[in-house]
Amino acid sequence: MAPLTNARVIFNEIPKGLPEPGKTTVFDASENIDLDKTPLDGGFLVKTLVLSIDPYMRGRMRDPSIKSYMPAFEKGEPLTNFGVGVVLRSEHPTISVGDHLYGMYPFREYFVSKDANSFRVLENKEKLPWSVYVGVGGMPGQTAHHAWKEYAHPKKGDVVFVTTGAGPVGATVVQLAKAEGLKVIASAGSEEKVAFMKSIGVDVAFNYKTTNTFDVLKKEGPIDIYWDNVGGESLEAALENAAMPGARFIECGMISGYNSESYHVKNLDKIFARGIHLFGFIVIWLTKWEDEFYKTIPGMISRGEIKYKEDVKRGLECVGQAIVDVQTGQNKGKSVILVADE
Amino acid sequence: MAPLTNARVIFNEIPKGLPEPGKTTVFDASENIDLDKTPLDGGFLVKTLVLSIDPYMRGRMRDPSIKSYMPAFEKGEPLTNFGVGVVLRSEHPTISVGDHLYGMYPFREYFVSKDANSFRVLENKEKLPWSVYVGVGGMPGQTAHHAWKEYAHPKKGDVVFVTTGAGPVGATVVQLAKAEGLKVIASAGSEEKVAFMKSIGVDVAFNYKTTNTFDVLKKEGPIDIYWDNVGGESLEAALENAAMPGARFIECGMISGYNSESYHVKNLDKIFARGIHLFGFIVIWLTKWEDEFYKTIPGMISRGEIKYKEDVKRGLECVGQAIVDVQTGQNKGKSVILVADE
Numbered sequence: 001m002a003p004l005t006n007a008r009v010i011f012n013e014i015p016k017g018l019p020e021p022g023k024t025t026v027f028d029a030s031e032n033i034d035l036d037k038t039p040l041d042g043g044f045l046v047k048t049l050v051l052s053i054d055p056y057m058r059g060r061m062r063d064p065s066i067k068s069y070m071p072a073f074e075k076g077e078p079l080t081n082f083g084v085g086v087v088l089r090s091e092h093p094t095i096s097v098g099d100h101l102y103g104m105y106p107f108r109e110y111f112v113s114k115d116a117n118s119f120r121v122l123e124n125k126e127k128l129p130w131s132v133y134v135g136v137g138g139m140p141g142q143t144a145h146h147a148w149k150e151y152a153h154p155k156k157g158d159v160v161f162v163t164t165g166a167g168p169v170g171a172t173v174v175q176l177a178k179a180e181g182l183k184v185i186a187s188a189g190s191e192e193k194v195a196f197m198k199s200i201g202v203d204v205a206f207n208y209k210t211t212n213t214f215d216v217l218k219k220e221g222p223i224d225i226y227w228d229n230v231g232g233e234s235l236e237a238a239l240e241n242a243a244m245p246g247a248r249f250i251e252c253g254m255i256s257g258y259n260s261e262s263y264h265v266k267n268l269d270k271i272f273a274r275g276i277h278l279f280g281f282i283v284i285w286l287t288k289w290e291d292e293f294y295k296t297i298p299g300m301i302s303r304g305e306i307k308y309k310e311d312v313k314r315g316l317e318c319v320g321q322a323i324v325d326v327q328t329g330q331n332k333g334k335s336v337i338l339v340a341d342e
Numbered sequence: 343m344a345p346l347t348n349a350r351v352i353f354n355e356i357p358k359g360l361p362e363p364g365k366t367t368v369f370d371a372s373e374n375i376d377l378d379k380t381p382l383d384g385g386f387l388v389k390t391l392v393l394s395i396d397p398y399m400r401g402r403m404r405d406p407s408i409k410s411y412m413p414a415f416e417k418g419e420p421l422t423n424f425g426v427g428v429v430l431r432s433e434h435p436t437i438s439v440g441d442h443l444y445g446m447y448p449f450r451e452y453f454v455s456k457d458a459n460s461f462r463v464l465e466n467k468e469k470l471p472w473s474v475y476v477g478v479g480g481m482p483g484q485t486a487h488h489a490w491k492e493y494a495h496p497k498k499g500d501v502v503f504v505t506t507g508a509g510p511v512g513a514t515v516v517q518l519a520k521a522e523g524l525k526v527i528a529s530a531g532s533e534e535k536v537a538f539m540k541s542i543g544v545d546v547a548f549n550y551k552t553t554n555t556f557d558v559l560k561k562e563g564p565i566d567i568y569w570d571n572v573g574g575e576s577l578e579a580a581l582e583n584a585a586m587p588g589a590r591f592i593e594c595g596m597i598s599g600y601n602s603e604s605y606h607v608k609n610l611d612k613i614f615a616r617g618i619h620l621f622g623f624i625v626i627w628l629t630k631w632e633d634e635f636y637k638t639i640p641g642m643i644s645r646g647e648i649k650y651k652e653d654v655k656r657g658l659e660c661v662g663q664a665i666v667d668v669q670t671g672q673n674k675g676k677s678v679i680l681v682a683d684e
Contacts (some may be wrong), residue, residue, distance in 0.1 A: 038644055059615070069586070069587075069615050069616070069617075070616055109478070121465040141602070156419045231610060231611065235610070245345055245409070245411075245622075245623070245624065245627045246627075251613045251614045252614060253614060254610065254611045257610075257611060260611065262607075262608050262609070262611070264606040265607070265610060266597075266603075266604050267604070268573060268596065268607060269596045269599055269604070270571065270622075271620060271622035272593045272594060272595060272596070272623060272624065273401070273410055273621040273622070273624070274411070274622065275411075275622050275623050275624055275627055276620075276622045277619070277620065277621050277622065278588075278613060278618075278619065278622075279619050280612075280613035280614040280615070280616065280617050280618045280619065281587070281614060281617050282587065282614065282615070282617055282618075285587045285588075296381065
């Protein structure tokens with residue numbers, strides 16, 4: 001078989017504010033691969049099917065001397081993030097041709113790896129689309145599931161407030177909370193997202209760009225559980241409207257500050273005055289919940305008990321713009337790059 | 343017996359910034375009391391011995407329409423706070439003449455109460471000075487003890503950072519942490535306080551006014567447990583230098599923001615990026631630890647295992663200035679007003 005193009009998306013430059021396609025990240029189709037002959041050295045050859053675009057990727061576009069929970073992207077090397085692909089060839093004892101692997105992927109069409117431990121072979125008895133496994137069935141779903149199990153401690157009658165309630169993390173939190181019979185308030189940044197939130201059972205869904213978060217929480221709260229994906233003004237409004245004492249704030253992300261100076265949250269004193277408990281976490285520290293996740297969540301998805309919405313773009317050329325869309329909230333659902341069909 | 347003066351300290355006016363003696367609070371000696379004849383109506387007559395001046399009192403000098411964990415002071419009425427007194431007369435079945443009562447006292451020399459449940463009869467087998475029972479043996483000590491038990495979860499090798507480490511709360515935390523064999527870093531605002539912190543076993547004691555908190559934590563950390571009494575820049579430095587993941591931040595108070603605009607803490611994203619857990623609390627919500635406190639702490643104090651330092655002022659006339667001193671950190675130890683000898 002003749003060599004094929006093995007396109008990739010390279011991390012080119014650390015952005016100041018928002019990433020810029022073609023500058024921060026560069027699509028490059030200059031490399032080739034011979035799928036039959038490329039040496040495996042005891043490893044396996046993977047064809048990338050889907051790649052995930054997630055908000056946290058912005059944090060990896062930094063000077064590598066700054067330590068954080070995930071390594072910085074390497075300049076001149078492909079981006080990496082969660083993906084699903086299929087094994088084309090294998091010399092590895094635990095990986096078979098045709099296996100579908102979930103894990104951290106380089107942003108390229110084909111790659112060889114020897115590290116079987118960093119991938120999970122997906123069973124997919126439910127025959128879900130592979131893209132689901134980077135969304136509600138992957139890292140975002142795990143983020144919601146694991147932290148909800150670990151920190152939410154829901155009680156009958158609790159009121160829950162979820163930010164980015166139409167995103168894959170927020171929407172999963174919403175549906176886990178509704179499964180417990182709780183009242184759910186949720187915000188997002190467009191009318192389309194508000195409609196989706198209503199369709200998955202949110203009791204009070206609103207557009208934070210046109211409706212004041214503080215006013216909604218004042219009327220519909222106080223809140224017992226806050227799922228924070230945005231920080232800033234939403235966090236300030238939640239602190240002010242926390243049930244007293246013992247509200248649980250699950251601190252999952254603060255996208256409002258990723259691309260600009262952080263907002264001055266002026267009422268941190270409410271943390272002690274209202275006896276609020278805040279739980280920061282990164283999903284990779286909660287892997288003890290992973291087996292339970294794969295046992296329960298794909299089934300709930302296939303039965304329609306967890307609904308989701310995807311924003312699928314086709315081809316690695318779209319990665320740069322998809323990253324910007326996710327940082328600015330322009331995506332219409334979980335952002336996924338469909339790299340290839342099987 | 344002829345009527346005696348029954349002096350008091352009245353809350354006169356809500357302050358804008360720092361409270362002002364004679365304006366915010368007014369000493370008033372215009373009332374009298376006849377100790378033999380004043381009617382008890384089934385209650386008991388108490389002679390106030392000591393009153394406590396605590397940082398949190400600033401929060402009660404507010405518009406009563408603003409709800410908080412403790413009621414606002416009433417204009418024209420005496421201040422109230424923790425105190426110890428002795429019972430001079432009683433018609434109450436559970437309160438005897440000579441009992442020493444700990445509880446919430448009006449700032450006056452004598453008063454009648456019927457509410458026995460809001461006081462604790464102090465046994466004081468250890469014969470400690472009564473002032474101790476509003477300091478390390480009272481609310482501040484309970485604050486340290488209860489929250490340490492509930493939230494610190496100390497592990498061998500943990501590094502602890504305590505702000506206001508010379509105050510009654512901070513110094514108790516320091517000594518509980520040292521009793522567990524942990525490394526303790528602690529800050530305060532004068533050389534005298536630094537010397538006291540060293541005398542109670544602090545490993546790294548520093549004056550935050552002359553030494554940069556961030557630099558100390560960078561060198562001596564990362565920190566596993568942070569006892570926050572001040573908020574603002576110290577909180578920012580602690581967030582930046584938290585051990586990863588799972589550092590416990592015990593949020594006890596934020597005195598740096600009580601009398602001025604709050605400092606802009608710019609790195610709240612570290613809460614999730616470092617997996618930090620913050621526990622806001624008010625001591626009145628942790629009373630389940632109270633019996634254990636009275637069983638263990640007075641004994642530790644009498645054996646010298648918990649040392650303390652007091653700043654005793656004599657007479658209700660000194661209350662206004664003592665409040666300012668506590669808000670500005672001018673006090674030399676736990677601030678106590680000695681109202682009368684027995």
